[in-house]
Amino acid sequence: MCDTKHCTKNNNNSRNNNKNNVKFIIREATKQDCPSLKQLIIGLAKYESRSLETLPNIEQLEEYGFADQLAKRLFRTVVAQLDGGDGDNNELIGYALYYRNYTPSQGKGMYMEDLYVDSEYRGCGVGRALVAQVAKQCVDAECTSMEWLCYGWNTSSLDFYKNLGAVDIQESLECHKFGISGDDKLAQLANKTVDQQSIKYKIRTGVRDDCPAVREMILKFTVDVKMNLNKVVTLDQLRDDGFGDDKDSRQYRLLVVQLDDSSELIGFAIYYNDYSLNDGKGLWLDTLYVKPQYRRSGVGRLLMSRVASEAIADRCHTVCWGCYAWNRRAIDFYEQFGAINYSLVYDLRLFAIDGPALKQLADCALQ
Structure with missing residues (x-):
């Protein structure tokens, strides 16, 4: 009341x-x-x-x-x-x-x-x-x-x-906001290339049939970041929220990383549009995940590059995301792209x- x-x-x-x-x-x-x-x-x-x-x-x-x-x-x-x-x-x-x-x-x-x-x-x-x-x-x-x-x-x-x-x-979980702002910086990230070495894969737009494999990776990601598994969306929710018949009601967009020689998915990114009165139209990267055995091989970097390309194509001026302060490896990964920790720079809660x-x-x- x-x-x-x-x-x-x-x-x-x-x-x-x-x-x-x-x-x-x-x-x-x-x-x-x-x-x-x-x-x-x-x-x-x-x-x-x-x-x-x-x-x-x-x-x-x-x-x-x-x-x-x-x-x-x-x-x-x-x-x-x-x-x-x-x-x-x-x-x-x-x-x-x-x-x-x-x-x-x-x-x-x-x-x-x-x-x-x-x-x-x-x-x-x-x-x-x-x-x-x-x-x-x-x-x-x-x-x-x-x-x-x-x-x-x-x-x-x-x-x-x-x-x-x-x-x-910010106080209880130390979740910080990171971001890359400006058309020049986004273009620089979008143009990054990586030698795929012995791993051959492709990054493509996700489809409804990818949801079972993506949800399995979501569960692993949730364990990695020590969050509550009971709150993770069901498979049906994941399908409806991203690939429902009503396009206006879809909540997110999906990129997946697939091995060339099989149908196995080894990573994904979930993102959607946001808006800031400071920066205008932007893109929020909610989740980026690569299976442990394929990390440090350039998969995550190319996935980030593709997200930046999607942002530019959609006339966005920023790409932002959250990251826990304890996840030093992820922070080092993001900072190599020139990402700014907005939470620290601007004292955001x-x-x-x-x-x-x-x-x-x-x-x-x-x-």
């Missing part, structure tokens, strides 16, 4: 905080909101001392967030709007931008890229209402978890998220909320 100290539900689908006398509604953003949304985005960039030059323009917001074809939309947005009643004051005072993410170790999820409330209206329950609405979207879509990043210096936000029941993954805490937060959303 909602904490009535911070907000109350009203019949007119708005919330009222007696202390501040602020009434507002939470709703889905529309294309017509993009000019106002851009101003809020500028406000967030200034608050975080980020460059304004790399922010998307209104046309880019319309293209990636409100395209007529659902498959071309990279993100969704909910906004907080003042409830002026008589229509005199209906300005936007906050927003949350989010999109689907996917990991075979847990299944479908939701990633909140940005959350911002105009400074004049903080402490009125607006931020909590926005996060709760994203959580509701997450639960309604049968996603298992919701994640987002927060700067380590932003102690008020860190406390706010922890009070919602979220867990600091990864938060996640799932299970009962996620459902409890979703219950606070406006109906």
Whole structure:
């Protein structure tokens, strides 16, 4: 249930905080909101001392967030709007931008890229209402978890998220965000070549029939990184999530590495599009795996190169992924490509909320 100290539900689908006398509604953003949304985005960039030059323009917001074809939309947005009643004051005072993410170790999820409330209206329950609405979207879509990043210096936000029941993954599991940013660096990675030596293999786009072999490798990967096997997606889920009949509902794309002289698969990469207001359209590499007996033979490097090629072909400007701090071998592998540890450079904290805490937060959303 909602904490009535911070907000109350009203019949007119708005919330009222007696202390501040602020009434507002939470709703889905529309294309017509993009000019106002851009101003809020500028406000967030200034608050975080980020460059304004790399922010998307209104046309880019319309293209990636409100395209007529659902498959071309990279993100969704909910906004907080003042409830002026008589229509005199209906300005936007906050927003949350989010999109689907996917990991075979847990299944479908939701990633909140940005959350911002105009400074004049903080402490009125607006931020909590926005996060709760994203959580509701997450639960309604049968996603298992919701994640987002927060700067380590932003102690008020860190406390706010922890009070919602979220867990600091950076703190508990030391999961760091890595990435390669910029068209030149991506092109350099995409053009890397490796002598295949005695191992002959090919990298190709995965198909539905690859799912049984890929899932077996997912189980081995899950053991390697010490995660819970009970949360790994089933074979049917893996098939439906990546190769369902409705292309707009597909959660991920797949590359596989196959030996030339047999049908054996020896590695794979699972990835999908993401979106950042700093970098624009990007690609998130969720899982890259090569069977132990084929490591140190260039397979992983060529797989990374192919992922970069896919990103360039899809007009992406970044490729990012997560890696545990204890996995020094993997970190050394990534750093040879010029990857940056964003978590350390920018002091980023990864938060996640799932299970009962996620459902409890979703219950606070406006109906």
